[in-house]
Amino acid sequence: MSNEELIRKSGEILSDPRNQKEEIQALQDTMYVMGGKWRLMIINSICNGNRRFRDIQRSIPGITTRMLSRELKDMEANKLIKRTVTPSTPVLVEYSETDYCLSFGAIILEMIRWGKQHREKIRMAD
Template structure:
């Protein structure tokens, strides 16, 4: 593999890492929902219609492992859990904003193309 090919592979890998963190059907809705003030498991679940417990649970773990949200155990009764977005997650702004604006332009472009 040439040096050039290697840089190329690293570029792809970095982009795919980003997609791994944000990709799939639910990660963005969950992050934005917590950011919007929902802290508890059932609050988040209710705020996002149709997500199941199993999937929400898995995604919360994924987001926690990737340092985007924090899980805090509050030890009164019944034991409550609070999820909050981390400061680190705010760094995603720099990637989410371009994705949002490109996605909007693209949708328009594609629907224009079919007329």
């Protein structure tokens, strides 16, 4: 995206005149939903086909069982994921992304793109 396109798009999102209080509230709301360092990785894992608790946990290095459980519960409460329980033996629990979560996709993809560019920039500086 060129700088001109970015400026135009920013103008569509930001109010005119700018309302810093409203913008801060919007950023706080977004950061609340994004959560800490694990939430985006969990969303990415689920969107990459990991549906069961252990599969999600194995796909994210360093996350503890307790932290994953807590994040999944909070994400379900925020309508980002859906928890489906199949009453079989043993009980099967699967997680899937919601349409609301998918609306977050463009942000996640842009963060991945930026992160790759940042890593390359830092690597080239060495």
